[in-house]
Amino acid sequence: MLLESHSIKAQCCPTNSTKEDSYMVYDVTSYLDEHPGGDDVVLAATGKDATDDFEDAGHSKSAKELLRTFRVEELDASSTIIPELEISSKKEATNYSQKLMDLTKQYWTIPMAIVGISVVVGFLYLRKK
Numbered sequence: 573m574l575l576e577s578h579s580i581k582a583q584c585c586p587t588n589s590t591k592e593d594s595y596m597v598y599d600v601t602s603y604l605d606e607h608p609g610g611d612d613v614v615l616a617a618t619g620k621d622a623t624d625d626f627e628d629a630g631h632s633k634s635a636k637e638l639l640r641t642f643r644v645e646e647l648d649a650s651s652t653i654i655p656e657l658e659i660s661s662k663k664e665a666t667n668y669s670q671k672l673m674d675l676t677k678q679y680w681t682i683p684m685a686i687v688g689i690s691v692v693v694g695f696l697y698l699r700k701k
C-alpha cells in the first residue's frame with residue numbers, strides 16, 4: 573500500500589497476502605485531519621511500504637474498508653521508485669528554469685528603459701553645455 577499525501581506517497585498494504593506481488597496506492601490527503609490516530613503517524617508512513625505500520629496499529633475492519641475508499645492505483649512491486657515522486661521532482665526542475673525564462677522575458681524592458689532614459693538624459697545634458 574502506498575499512502576499518498578499531497579506530493580508525498582507512502583507504501584503500505586499489498587493487494588494480496590504476498591508482499592512481493594503488487595502495491596496499492598492510496599491518496600489519504602483528505603483523511604489526514606480526520607485520522608483518529610493523528611496525521612503525524614500517517615505522514616510518518618509516507619515514502620515507504622506502510623503495510624506493517626498500518627497492520628501494527630491494529631486497525632478495525634471498518635478502518636480497512638475506509639482505507640479502500642482512498643485507492644488511486646495499483647503498482648507492480650518491482651518498481652522501487654514511486655513514479656509520482658519522480659515526476660514531481662522533474663516537474664520542479666522544469667518549472668524552475670521555466671520560471672526563470674518567463675521572468676527574463678517579462679522584465680527585459682526594465683534594464684532597456686534604464687539605458688534609454690540614461691541616453692536621453694545624457695544627450696540633453698550635453699546639449700545644454
Ligand code: HEM
Pocket residue numbers: 575598600603607608609610613614617622625626629630631632633634635638639642
Ligand atoms: C489511510 C490510512 C489509514 C486509515 C484509513 C486509518 C484509519 C483509522 C481509523 C478508522 C482508526 C480508528 C480506530 C479503528 O477503527 O481502527 C484509526 C486509528 C489509529 N490509526 Fe489509523 N488509519 C490509517 C493509517 C494509519 C497509519 C499509517 C498508522 C501508522 C502507524 C495509523 C495508526 C493509527 C493509530 C495508532 C490509531 C489508534 C488511535 C487511538 O486509538 O488513539 N493509522 N485509524
